Amino acid sequence: MKTTLSDDINEIKGEITKTVSHGRVYNFFRKLFGIRDDMMDNAEIQQMMEDNTVISGSNMWILIMAIFIASIGLNVNSTAVIIGAMLISPLMSGILTMGYSLATFDLTLLRKAFTRFGIQVIISLIASTLYFAISPLNVATSEMIARTSPTLWDVLIALFGGIAGGIGNTRKKKSNVIPGVAIATALMPPLCTTGYGLATGQLRFIAGAFYLFAINALFIMLSAAFITKLMRIPTHKINDTKKERKIHRFVVLITILTIVPSVLIGSYKVYETVMKQNLLSYLDNSFTFSDTKVVQSQIDIMNREVSLSLVGTQLSDDVIAVLEKDLSNYGLENYKLNITQNKAVTADNSDQITIALQEQTIESLQKQLDEQEKNIKEQQKELDEIKSTAASLPDMKKLSEKAAAIFTEVSDIGCGIMTDSEGEYVLLCGTTKKALSADKQQTIKNWLKTETGASRAVLKITVK
CATH class of the missing domain: 1.20.1080 (Glycerol uptake facilitator protein)
Incomplete structure (x- = not known):
């Protein structure tokens, strides 16, 4: 018996209905x-x-x-x-x-x-x-x-x-x-x-x-x-429903506080990517000059500026004005167009591009060099200050020897400059066979301040 197309369709529909009615599709996807x-x-x-x-x-x-x-x-x-x-x-x-x-x-x-x-x-x-x-x-x-x-x-x-x-x-x-x-x-x-x-x-x-x-x-x-x-x-x-709600609110709050900054950062990155793509489209369609080439392009999102560096035949002010007006057609409205035109040379375009790139590389390296020199000068200044401070300090070894020669009742003398919450002071350490009198200690302190110019002197003398 010959079947028609409509018979075949009806048979397929019947099979589908039968399958669905038995839950086979549901079970299939469930599994x-x-x-x-x-x-x-x-x-x-x-x-x-x-x-x-x-x-x-x-x-x-x-x-x-x-x-x-x-x-x-x-x-x-x-x-x-x-x-x-x-x-x-x-x-x-x-x-x-x-x-x-x-x-x-x-x-x-x-x-x-x-x-x-x-x-x-x-x-x-x-x-x-x-x-x-x-x-x-x-x-x-x-x-x-x-x-x-x-x-x-x-x-x-x-x-x-x-x-x-x-x-x-x-x-x-x-x-x-x-x-x-x-x-x-x-x-x-x-x-x-x-x-x-x-x-x-x-x-x-x-x-x-x-x-x-x-x-x-x-x-x-x-x-x-x-x-x-x-x-x-x-x-x-949890029997305490208030506690359960408190946990839910805390989780929601932490989630919101965590996700918001990432959304903002992500939005900025998306916007930045879109703007860069718009700039590429703008350059491909608007800069179709045969004798002028774009060798470098940069977009400043924060300051809303497009900076271009060109080589070849210089563009007139009227052409630049048209190019700036054309920015709005590529989603770059309210952006300012800054064009740097390198002087035309007699070489061919490839030589012009090479020269322009070299000039820009030299300029970039010069900026880095200037910044490094500035940092070196600052570090040199700090070093000079440290050396100056160190040079102004008395020789502690000689001071110890001199103190040992003058104050013979004190042995194992050592001197040094110390610092605490009140500032710098000169310290003398040593040992004696018997305790020094208050007058003697004050004499030693006055001598230390005179020799070093320090405002304070401290003694740490141990009796043995």
Whole structure:
């Protein structure tokens, strides 16, 4: 019997209706996306989380070694070494435990997990600060600088990473999810960069890097709490509803305070990227002169200025006015156009570009040289002041010998200049066979002040 196309369509519709009616589609997607099928028992999860709060010597030593490895990787700008340190680090388990205890309202477990995590953070900061304090390499690398400007994308990475970590951490069969989350969210590098900031006294690295670490830790914890709720793990009952609401309000407040700066920073970076793309479009479409080339372009977001350096045939004021007016067509309205035109030369365009670039390089190097000379002069001035101060001080060795020759009743004499809260004073130490009289002590003090010009003199004479 020959079937028509409409018969085939009706047959397919019937099959689809039959499948849906039997719940096969629902079961298929439930099995495909379900997160409870291969989940550990609730008791096993609870025990694992309890184990994560135990402070052990082995974990602390592993953490310290991971911190040193990450610090070295940052110091030598090695991405591979940094990734290795993130794989070793035991920080992730504590954060996931805090998220779990927050979702289940297990406040005792939350306190234990937070205490362990706080100790780990303090030890990490001490270890990284110690490393960078003794390291001969004290120049910030690109890996360090990259950890000082957290944005909204870091929040999203932490959220998605926390969800993946919360799911992977509760499976019967363990996978490489936790190490992957540790690499993606990068907990170790910003913590070590904070140590670099502490060791070198640079607030930018301290604030920026620790803020990134706080973002990662907080949003991994919150997303882990979210996934714990989805897994329908039983919660601990809190009889005090006011206390429960207080916890909710505190978590919401901390979340808002943490996310707002990252949103602002991220918005600025997006705006900066868009403006740079607009500038490239503007240059490609507006600067189509055959005898004039743009050799350098720069956009100043804060001052709203576009600076261009040209070589070749000089543009007239009328042409520049048209070019400035054309900025608004590329989203650069209210920006000022600054054009530097290099003098035309007889060489071809490639030679003109080379010369212009060399001139700009020389100018940039000259600015750096001037700044370095200024710093050298300031340091030389400080050194001269120190030398001048040192030269004005009396020779303590000669002063001790002279005092020993005059005050023969005092032996083992030593003199020196000391400083306390009241300022500088001259100190004489020595020993005698019997205590000196008050008049004799005053005589020695007056002599010391006369010889050194000090306003105060102190004696520390021991009777033997």
